[in-house]
Each structure stands twice: as C-alpha cells, then as structure tokens.
Amino acid sequence: MKILTGxxxxxxxxxxxxxSGWSRHVEESADVGEKGDEIAQTEAAARRVNGPYIIDASRDEAGIRPAHIKDRIRALGPTVRLDLSLKPADPTVGTWVI
Known part of the structure; x- marks a missing residue:
C-alpha cells in the first residue's frame, strides 16, 4: 500500500x-497506487500541501500503519509528554529573543 503525506x-x-482531500488522521488515508506522484505534484502546485511524499504502509486490524518509524511518529504524534516540551515565548515579557 502506498499513501501520500505532507x-x-x-x-x-x-x-x-x-x-478526495486531506485529513489529519492517518486512518483516513487512501492507497494512491501508481498515481501518487501525479497527485503530489497537483496538490503541491495548487498550494494545498507542503512537501508531499509517498510512503509505504500496511493495513491491519488496527488500521493503517506507516512502514517507516519516522512516518509512524508523524502519524501518532509527539514522542514526549507535552508537559516536557518547550513552551512558547511570552510576548508580554520585556524583551526576548527567538
């Protein structure tokens, strides 16, 4: 199975x-088969997606599973607890550097 992400x-x-469009949920992915490159180019040219690329995936009883660990992480979200992540800078505090 080949799916398209970006x-x-x-x-x-x-x-x-x-x-028929884009979703934030990997389980809604469609198999693009041999048309993946064409779809990616069309969607990127229409500025509906940034950096689209085709990945290998499989479908089982748990749903769609990207083959590569990088794409599994992209599908499932952060690998650290949110309370341990960097906090956004507070723009109300004097001067700060990004």
Missing part, C-alpha cells in the same frame, strides 16, 4: 491524502 500550509500539521 504538511498543511496554514498550520504545519501532518496531513494524509484521503482520495
């Missing part, structure tokens, strides 16, 4: 091609 241009979120 990032949403407005939010940066990981998105997955559904066959």
């Amino acid at each position: 990032n949403d241009l407005a939010t940066g979120d990981v998105i997955w091609w559904t066959g």
